[in-house]
Amino acid sequence: MKFLRTVLMASAVGLAATPALAQEKVIWWDFLAGGDGVRMKALIDRFNEEHPDIQITGTTLEWGVPYYTKVRTAAAVGQGPDIMTYHLSRMPLGLSEGVLSEITEEDLQNAGLSRDDFFPRAIEAASGEDGKLYAVPFDIHSIILYYNKSYLEGSEFLDENGNLTGIDSLEDFERALALAKENGSSAPVSYSTGDDGGVYRVFFTLLKQQGGDLIRDGEVLPGDSLGKAATAIEIMTRWTENGWQPEQAEYEASVALFTSGKAAFHLNGVWEVPTMVDLEKEGKLGFEWGAVQVPKLMEQQATWADSHAFAIPQQTGKEMSPEKRKAVMTVIGWMEKNAIDWADAGHIPAYKPVAESDAFASKEPNATYSSLAETAAYDPRSLIAGVASPVYDAAINIISPAIHGYMEPMQAAEQIKSDLESKQR
Amino acid sequence: MAMLHNRRKHVAIAASLVAPFVATFCLVFLWPAIRMVELSFTAGPLIGEGTWVGLANYKRLLTDNLFYTSLKNNGYFVVLTVVPTTALALAIALAINRLSGRLQAAMLALFFLPYILPVSVVTMIWTWMLDFQFGVLQPVLAFFTGKPVPVFKNPYWVMPMIAVVTIWWTNGFNVLLFIAGLRNIPQELYEAAALDGATKRQQFFRVTWPLLWPVTALVLTLQLILQLKIFDQVYLMSGGGPFNSSYVLLLMVYREAFQLNHGGYASAVALILFVIIMVVSVLQFQVLKIGGRR
Numbered sequence: 093m094k095f096l097r098t099v100l101m102a103s104a105v106g107l108a109a110t111p112a113l114a115q116e117k118v119i120w121w122d123f124l125a126g127g128d129g130v131r132m133k134a135l136i137d138r139f140n141e142e143h144p145d146i147q148i149t150g151t152t153l154e155w156g157v158p159y160y161t162k163v164r165t166a167a168a169v170g171q172g173p174d175i176m177t178y179h180l181s182r183m184p185l186g187l188s189e190g191v192l193s194e195i196t197e198e199d200l201q202n203a204g205l206s207r208d209d210f211f212p213r214a215i216e217a218a219s220g221e222d223g224k225l226y227a228v229p230f231d232i233h234s235i236i237l238y239y240n241k242s243y244l245e246g247s248e249f250l251d252e253n254g255n256l257t258g259i260d261s262l263e264d265f266e267r268a269l270a271l272a273k274e275n276g277s278s279a280p281v282s283y284s285t286g287d288d289g290g291v292y293r294v295f296f297t298l299l300k301q302q303g304g305d306l307i308r309d310g311e312v313l314p315g316d317s318l319g320k321a322a323t324a325i326e327i328m329t330r331w332t333e334n335g336w337q338p339e340q341a342e343y344e345a346s347v348a349l350f351t352s353g354k355a356a357f358h359l360n361g362v363w364e365v366p367t368m369v370d371l372e373k374e375g376k377l378g379f380e381w382g383a384v385q386v387p388k389l390m391e392q393q394a395t396w397a398d399s400h401a402f403a404i405p406q407q408t409g410k411e412m413s414p415e416k417r418k419a420v421m422t423v424i425g426w427m428e429k430n431a432i433d434w435a436d437a438g439h440i441p442a443y444k445p446v447a448e449s450d451a452f453a454s455k456e457p458n459a460t461y462s463s464l465a466e467t468a469a470y471d472p473r474s475l476i477a478g479v480a481s482p483v484y485d486a487a488i489n490i491i492s493p494a495i496h497g498y499m500e501p502m503q504a505a506e507q508i509k510s511d512l513e514s515k516q517r
Numbered sequence: 518m519a520m521l522h523n524r525r526k527h528v529a530i531a532a533s534l535v536a537p538f539v540a541t542f543c544l545v546f547l548w549p550a551i552r553m554v555e556l557s558f559t560a561g562p563l564i565g566e567g568t569w570v571g572l573a574n575y576k577r578l579l580t581d582n583l584f585y586t587s588l589k590n591n592g593y594f595v596v597l598t599v600v601p602t603t604a605l606a607l608a609i610a611l612a613i614n615r616l617s618g619r620l621q622a623a624m625l626a627l628f629f630l631p632y633i634l635p636v637s638v639v640t641m642i643w644t645w646m647l648d649f650q651f652g653v654l655q656p657v658l659a660f661f662t663g664k665p666v667p668v669f670k671n672p673y674w675v676m677p678m679i680a681v682v683t684i685w686w687t688n689g690f691n692v693l694l695f696i697a698g699l700r701n702i703p704q705e706l707y708e709a710a711a712l713d714g715a716t717k718r719q720q721f722f723r724v725t726w727p728l729l730w731p732v733t734a735l736v737l738t739l740q741l742i743l744q745l746k747i748f749d750q751v752y753l754m755s756g757g758g759p760f761n762s763s764y765v766l767l768l769m770v771y772r773e774a775f776q777l778n779h780g781g782y783a784s785a786v787a788l789i790l791f792v793i794i795m796v797v798s799v800l801q802f803q804v805l806k807i808g809g810r811r
Contacts, residue, residue, distance in 0.1 A: 161775045168564040189562065189778055286649070286670060340649045340667045480776065485756070493670055493759035507760065514581060515777065 116419035118148045121163070121173040123155040124400075127366040128437035135433055139426055146419045156480035160185075163405060167191045170410035175420050178227050180217040180399040181471040181478035188475055192226040193406040202418050203228070203425030205443075214399050214442045217470055227401035228424050230431065231439035233362050234397040234468060235293045236461045237387065241380040243272040243280075243356035254380065259387040262327065269336045272356030279338040281331060282347075282355035285492060286340035291328075292487035293396045294359055298324035300469040301390035306483065307472035312512040318505050325494050325501035332495055339496060353379050359386070365438030365457065383457040385464040397468035398479065399442060402427065440465055475516070482515045557784035563774050567781055574785035584786065587766045590676065594747050594765065597680035599740045606688050606736065610695030611725075625696065629689035636686070640753040643682045644669070669755045672762040679750050679763060686750075687743070691736050698732030699725070734805035738798055745794050766790045 124132045129152055136148050151173070153159045160182065166172040168191075178186060186192050200206055205228070207215055214229035237256075244250050249268050251257040259265050272280040284290025299306060304320030306313065313321050331337040338349055350358035351371060358364075362383075371377040386395045402424045404412070412420075427434075431441035432451050440462050441447040453459050476482040486508050494504035557574055561567020578584050613624050631639065646654045649667040658666045668674040702725065710720050748767035751757060757764040757772075766786060774783035 157776055164778070165564060185778070286667070340670055345650065475777070482772075482776070485772075488756060489758035490760060493672065496667075496670070498672060498759060510582070511761070514583060 114415075115144070116146045116416055118146060118175060118416070118419055118423055119173040120148050120150040120175050120423075121159075122150065122152055122177040123159045124177065125152055125155060126363060127370075128363050128434075128439070131366070131433060131437045135427060135430060138430070139423065143422070143426075146422060148423060160480060164189050164191050167405040167407050170407045172405040172407050174404065174412065174416060175423060176403055176405060177230075178401050178403040179479040180214065180227065180229060180401050182481075183217060183220075183227065183478070184473050184475050185478060185481070186403070187220050187226060191405050193404040193412075195225040195228060195404070199417065199421050200225075200228075202421040203428070205425055205428060209428075209444055210442050211444065211447075211465060213465075213468060213470065214401075217399060217473075218401055227403040228428070229399050229401045229442035230427065231400050231434060231442050232397055232465050232468060233400070233439045234395045234461075234464050235297060235359055235361055235386060236383045236395075236464070237385070238350060238358035238360065238364070238368065238381060238383045240277075240350065240353060240356050240358075241382065242353070243275045243277050244268065247271055254382075256382055256384055259389075262389040265387065265389055266336075269331070269334075269357070273334075273336065275356075277354060277356040279341075279349045279355045280336045281357040281359060282338055282341065282349040283359040284341050284343040284346040285328075285332070285337055285495065286488075287343045287346075288484045288488035288492075290341075290343060290346060290360070291492045291495070292484055293361070294328065295321075295324050295487065295491050296396040296469065296471070297386055297394065298327060298390065300394035300396070301388065301392055303392055305472070307474045307477060307512070310474075310516065312516070313505060313509045318509060319502075321505040321508065322501040325491060325504050328491075328495040329497065329501060332497065340492075351377065353377075362438035362440070362458075362461070366436060383461055385461040393467045394469045395464045395467060397464070397470055399470075400439070401442075476512055482512055486511055553784045554788060556780055557788050559781045561781045562778045563780040563783075570781070574782050575789075577782065578785055578789065583761065583764065583769060584766075586761050587764050587769050590761075590763060590765050591745055591747065593676055594680060595741060595744050597677060598683055598744045599737060601680075602684045602688055602691060602740055603733065603736050605684065606691030607695055607729075607733070609688070609692045610699060613692065613696060614699045625692070628692050631686050632689035634686070636749040637753065639682065639686045640750060643685075644754055647678070670759055672759050675755050675759070675763045679747075679754060682754070683744070683747070683750055687740075691740070694732055694736055695729070698729045702728045730805075734802065737805060738802050741801055742794055742798050745790070745797070 120136065122129070122132060133150065136150050139146075140148055153162060163172060163176060172191075178192075183192075207225070210229050211232065214232060215225070218227040218229050219225050239256050241250060241254055244256070247268075248258050249256060249271070259268060269280040283294055296306065299317070299321055302320040302323065304313070304317035304324075306317070306321075308314050308317075328337075332339065338346060338355075341349065346358070347360065347364060347367065349355040350360075351367065365383065368377065368381055368383075372381070404417070404420060428441075428443040429446070431443050431446045432449070432455075435441055435446075435452055435455055435458055438458065440458060441452065446452060447462070447465075452462075471477045471483070474483075490499070490504050490507050490511065493499060494501060499507075556567070558569060558571060559567035560570045560573070609628055613621055613628070616624060634642075646652050647658075647668050649655070649665055649670070652665075655665045658668070666674055668678045706724050706728075707720055710724055715723065746767060747765050748771070751763050751765055751768055752771070755763040757768050767790065770783045770787045770790070773779045773786065
C-alpha cells in the first residue's frame with residue numbers, strides 16, 4: 093500500500109513537472125556514425141537545451157543502402173522521421189521515389205534562411221528538375237590530400253614554412269611518391285584501395301581532372317570519356333605496380349597506415365580531419381601533418397564532392413501539422429547558423445554566412461582546402477549514381493580489382509560502361 | 518446416419534486442426550507469392566502500385582547479360598557444392614559410425630557445431646581467417662601459391678572459397694542425416710554378408726550404398742535447393758565481385774529491388790529462380806529415384 097502511494101505520488105509529481113506549453117517532438121534520423129556523428133549529437137543536445145519548446149529525438153542508422161531503404165519503406169507507410177539527413181548525390185533517386193517533401197519559400201522563411209545564403213552548386217544539387225527545392229544543403233565534403241611532413245623534409249616539396257608545395261602535375265606527384273618511398277614510406281599514398289568509396293572518389297577525381305564525364309545525357313562514359321576513364325585506372329594501377337599504394341586496403345587500414353606514420357600521403361575525405369586533430373592534440377601522431385586540396389594532377393582542377401543536406405520525408409497518409417513543420421524548419425535554420433561546429437568535423441559549411449565568416453577563415457586546416465568548393469565535382473545527376481548506388485558498386489566490382497592487375501584498364505572502362513548502362517534501363 | 522454424422526464431425530475436427538496452418542500459410546506465403554507474380558508483370562516500385570507492362574520484364578531479362586552471368590554463377594556454385602558436400606558428409610558419417618559411445622557423440626557434435634552458427638558469424642570467422650593483410654590462413658595459401666591471395670577479391674578464387682565456407686558451415690546437418698540412415702541398416706545384413714565372405718568394400722557397395730540411397734537422394738535434393746538459393750555468403754563476403762564473378766540471382770533480386778527500387782523487375786527474376794529451383798529439384802529427385810531402383 094505504501095508502495096502504491098509512492099508510485100502515485102511520483103507520477104503526480106512527474107505530471108506536474110511536464111511543461112504546460114505544448115512541446116513539439118521532432119523525430120530525427122541520420123547516418124552519421126563516425127567522428128562527425130559525435131559532433132552532430134553535440135549539436136542536437138545543444139539545440140534541445142536552447143529550445144524548451146522543441147525536443148529532437150535522434151536515431152542513427154546504418155549508412156548506405158540500409159539507410160535509404162528504410163527511409164523509403166518507412167515513408168511509404170507513414171512511419172518515417174520528421175527530419176532526416178540526405179546526400180545530395182542521392183537526390184535523383186530520392187525524387188524518383190517521391191520520398192522528399194518540397195521545401196517552400198515559406199519553409200525557408202520559417203527557418204530564417206534564403207536560397208541566396210547557399211553556394212549555387214549546392215542549391216542546384218538540392219533542387220528537382222522542376223526547379224523546386226527538396227532539401228536544405230548543410231555542408232560540402234570532398235577528398236583532400238593529407239601529408240606527412242617527415243618524408244618530405246629538405247626536399248623541393250616543402251616550402252620554408254613547412255607546407256606542401258611544387259605539386260602541379262602528375263609527374264611532380266609521382267616524383268614525390270618515389271621520394272617518399274626512398275625515404276622509407278611503405279605506402280607513399282594510402283587510400284582504401286579495397287573499398288568502394290575510396291576507390292570511387294579517387295577515380296572520379298582523376299576522371300574529372302581530365303574533363304571526362306561519368307554519365308552525360310544518360311550515356312555512361314560518352315565519347316572520349318571512355319579513354320579518360322581507362323587513363324585514370326591506368327594511373328591507379330601504376331601506383332600499385334610501383335608499390336606506392338597499399339594493396340586491398342580496407343577503409344580503417346588505409347587511415348591507420350597514415351596515422352601510424354607509414355604513408356607519406358593520404359587521399360581521404362575531410363571527415364578524417366578530426367581524427368588527425370585529436371591524435372595530434374593527445375600527442376599520439378608522432379609527426380607533423382598538413383592537408384590541402386587535391387592538387388591539379390591532370391589538365392584541370394577538380395575534386396569529387398558530395399553534400400549532406402536536411403530533408404523532410406513525404407509520408408503517405410500522414411500530413412505534417414503546420415506547427416510541427418515550423419518546428420522542423422526551426423531546427424534546420426538553427427543547425428545552419430551553428431554550422432561552424434560542424435566544420436570541426438572537417439566539412440565546409442554550405443551556408444555562406446558561416447562559410448565566409450572570420451570564424452571559419454581562421455579554422456585550420458579547413459581554410460586551406462576550402463577553395464575546393466569552387467571546383468567541386470558532384471556525382472552526375474542520375475538514378476544510378478550517388479551514395480550506395482550502382483556506380484559505387486562498379487568501383488568495388490570492377491575498378492578495385494582492375495587496379496590490382498586483374499584486368500586491363502581499357503577493358504575495365506568498357507565493362508563499367510556496359511554494366512552501368514544495363515542498370516539504367 | 519450415425520456414421521455420416523460421425524464422419525462430418527471428423528471432417529470438422531480435422532478442418533479446425535489444419536485451419537491455423539492453412540490460414541497462416543495463405544496469409545504469409547500464398548498471398549505474397551501471388552502478389553509477387555502480379556508485380557512481375559508491372560513496372561512497379563518496391564512499394565505501391567505500378568503500371569501493367571505485360572511480359573516486358575521477362576523480355577528485358579532475356580537480354581540482360583547480368584542475368585546470364587548470375588545464372589552461370591549459380592550453376593557453378595551448385596557444381597562446387599552439392600556433390601562434394603554430399604560425398605564429404607557420407608565419408609564423415611561412415612567414419613563416425615565406426616566410433617562408439619561418448620567419442621562418437623563428441624565427434625558428431627564437433628562436425629555439427631558450425632551448423633548452429635548464424636551466417637554472419639560464419640562469414641566473420643572466415644573473412645578474418647582469410648584476411649589479405651593478417652589472416653591466419655594466408656601463410657598456408659602463400660606456401661602453395663608463393664604469395665598471399667586476396668581470395669574474395671580474386672575472380673578465380675572467389676567462388677571456390679565461398680563454396681568451401683558454405684560446405685564447412687552446412688555439412689553437419691548432412692552428416693546427421695547420413696548417420697540416421699546408417700543406423701537404419703540392420704546389423705544382420707553385415708553379419709550375413711561377412712559369413713558369405715564379402716569384403717568390407719563389397720559390404721559397402723552391395724549393402725550400405727543401396728540401402729542408404731534414399732537418404733543420399735534426399736541430401737542431394739535438399740542441397741540442390743539450398744545452394745541454388747545462395748545469397749547471404751555472397752552478400753557478406755564478396756558483394757558479387759570482382760567483375761561479377763560471384764554475382765548470383767538472389768543478389769540481383771536484392772539489388773534491383775532495394776537499391777534501384779525496381780520491384781517489378783526484381784519479382785520477375787525471383788519468379789524465374791523459383792521456377793528453376795522447382796523444375797530442377799523435381800527432375801533431380803525423379804532421376805535419383807530411377808537410379809535407386811536399379
